[in-house]
Every structure is written in C-alpha cells, then in structure tokens.
Amino acid sequence: MYDSKARYVRSLFSKVPLEYDLLLGLLSFGQDRKWRSFVVEQAAPIADSVVLDVATGTGLLAADFANAIANNGLVVGVDLTLSMLQTAKERVRQRGLSGRTDWVLARAESLPFRENCFRSASISLALRNVSDARLTFREMARATTPGGVVISLDFARPPNRVFRLFYYDYLLGLFPIFGRIVSQAWGRTLSYLGRSILKSRTGTQIATLMIEEGLSDTRPVPLTQGIVYAVYGKKHS
Numbered sequence: 001m002y003d004s005k006a007r008y009v010r011s012l013f014s015k016v017p018l019e020y021d022l023l024l025g026l027l028s029f030g031q032d033r034k035w036r037s038f039v040v041e042q043a044a045p046i047a048d049s050v051v052l053d054v055a056t057g058t059g060l061l062a063a064d065f066a067n068a069i070a071n072n073g074l075v076v077g078v079d080l081t082l083s084m085l086q087t088a089k090e091r092v093r094q095r096g097l098s099g100r101t102d103w104v105l106a107r108a109e110s111l112p113f114r115e116n117c118f119r120s121a122s123i124s125l126a127l128r129n130v131s132d133a134r135l136t137f138r139e140m141a142r143a144t145t146p147g148g149v150v151i152s153l154d155f156a157r158p159p160n161r162v163f164r165l166f167y168y169d170y171l172l173g174l175f176p177i178f179g180r181i182v183s184q185a186w187g188r189t190l191s192y193l194g195r196s197i198l199k200s201r202t203g204t205q206i207a208t209l210m211i212e213e214g215l216s217d218t219r220p221v222p223l224t225q226g227i228v229y230a231v232y233g234k235k236h237s
Contacts, residue, residue, distance in 0.1 A: 005131045006080060006107065012192055013057070014083045015185035020058050023186070024125070026178065027155075027193065031224045035153055036064045036124065038223060042232050043120035043149050049073045052118040052143060054108045054136065055080070055126030059088025059101070061153075065122075066092065066100040076118070078104045078111065108136040113143045120149040125228070127154040127206065128196040137213040144235045150215055151232040152206055155197045158226040167227070171197055203229030 013020070024032050039061060045051055047070035053062040056077030065075045079085050085103045092101050106112050108123065108130045121140035123130075130136045140150050158164045171194035179190035201209075203220025206229065210218045215233030222229055 003131050005129075009129045010081050012185075012189045013081045015189070019182065019186065020084070020087070021060065023179075023190070024060070027175070027190075028227070029224070031227070032060070032125075035223055035228055035230070036061050038221070038230055039122055039124065039151050039153050040064050040068050042151055042230065043122065045069050045073065045119060047073060049119040050117065051075050052111075052113070052121040052140070053077045054111070054121060054123040054140060055129065056088055056103075057084050057124075057126070059085075059092050059103075061122060061124045062088065062101055063092050063095060063097055066097040069100060071099060073100060075101045076104060076113075077101065078106050078108070080105075080107055107131075109139060111139045111143055115142050116145045118144050118148065120144065120151065122151045122153070124153045125155060127152050128200050133201070133206075134209055134213065137209055137215070141213050141215055141235050146235055146237045148235050149232055150210065150235065151230065152210075153228060153230045154200060154206070155193075156200050156202060156222070156226055156229045157198070159222070160225060163225050168198070203231050206231040207233070 045068050049069050051065050056062050056079050059077050062075045062077040089103050109132050121144045127133055158167055175194055176187055176191040180187035207218040207220045210233040218233035220229050220231045
C-alpha cells in the first residue's frame with residue numbers, strides 16, 4: 001500500500017511527464033547530461049550487462065545506459081508513476097533502444113526482483129522523493145550482484161555560501177514562477193522540488209546510509225558547484 005508521501009509524489013509527477021525533461025534542464029542549468037554520463041562511467045556497464053535504474057522517470061538515464069551496452073544487454077527502468085513509464089517507453093522507442101530496455105511499475109522500497117541479478121543499480125535525482133531512503137538502498141543492494149555498483153545521483157545544498165544564496169533564490173523564487181506560467185501542475189511540482197532540495201541529504205550522509213546497508217568503498221563526488229552529489233559504493237563480493 002502506498003504511504004502519503006508516495007501518493008503525493010505520484011500525483012505530482014503523473015501530471016508533468018511530457019515536460020519533465022525540460023523541467024530538469026532548467027533545474028540543472030543544462031548540466032544533467034554530464035551528470036548522467038558520470039553515473040554511467042562509474043557503473044562501467046559491459047556489453048551484456050543487466051542494469052537497474054530505480055525511479056527512472058522519463059528514462060533519460062536508462063537510455064544512456066542502453067546506449068552503453070550491446071543488444072544482448074538489458075536496462076530495467078522502475079518507477080512509481082505509470083505516465084512516466086509510458087513516456088520513457090515511447091521516447092526510448094523513438095531512439096531505437098526498445099530491445100535493450102524493459103519497464104516495471106514498482107516502488108523503490110519494494111523491488112520485485114530476485115537477489116544478485118543486476119550488475120549495477122542507480123537512482124537519479126529521486127532519492128528525496130522516496131519514502132524510505134535506507135530501505136531503497138537495501139533493496140538496490142539486494143538486487144545487485146556481488147562486486148556490483150550502487151549509485152545515487154541527487155540534488156544537494158551547494159557548499160559555497162555565495163552560490164548557495166543565488167541558487168536558493170532561484171529555487172524558491174524564480175523556478176516556481178516559471179512553473180506557474182506553464183500550468184498549475186508545473187507550479188506545484190517546481191515548488192515541491194525546490195523545497196525538497198533545501199531538505200536534501202549531503203553526499204556524506206548518503207554515503208553513510210550506503211555503508212549502513214552493507215556497501216563498501218563509498219565515495220561522494222560533488223558535481224557542478226555541488227548542485228548535485230554522485231555517491232557510489234560496491235556490494236561485497
């Protein structure tokens with residue numbers, strides 16, 4: 001059964017799937033492609049990899065993984081929101097990558113997969129949206145093969161105070177205004193995203209969660225002035 005946060009997140013994002021990629025570009029200052037490339041590089045998929053992308057949204061990271069593997073590999077994208085998965089499936093089809101992807105409607109905290117079946121598991125810009133981050137990492141680690149990589153990429157609070165002041169004004173002021181110009185749904189979603197980023201975990205806190213769930217060699221890496229942190233760790237062999 002969905003809890004109140006899961007219902008709220010699903011309601012928000014079910015109304016903006018077609019515009020989500022534009023939304024992400026605005027929120028990331030156009031840096032999101034570089035961030036996804038870093039995640040794929042750290043996961044280091046090989047030709048026949050089977051990889052998992054949790055909270056896949058419109059499938060941007062899943063498509064990047066699909067480009068990095070051969071036709072005998074597979075990327076499985078999981079999301080809570082059906083309309084997001086439908087958008088992901090169509091956009092990946094348009095890129096000719098349908099044969100390397102599959103889509104599953106499920107919660108991050110309850111992945112419907114057996115143990116040790118994915119070479120890597122990622123969650124991109126969505127850890128703030130799950131109801132239980134610890135359980136999410138536990139599930140991702142459970143589904144990953146020994147020696148595999150678990151990666152979180154998420155928005156954070158930039159360490160530079162001057163930049164942070166500018167960024168916070170953008171998040172809480174201009175960004176929701178942009179949204180309301182487009183639609184009421186956009187306005188609500190962008191307002192939520194700004195507030196959630198102000199409450200986001202630090203890279204070190206995310207790394208600590210990973211360690212507590214049995215992952216090793218964890219490393220938090222700030223990207224784009226610390227707007228986001230990529231945090232990754234390995235499952236014990």
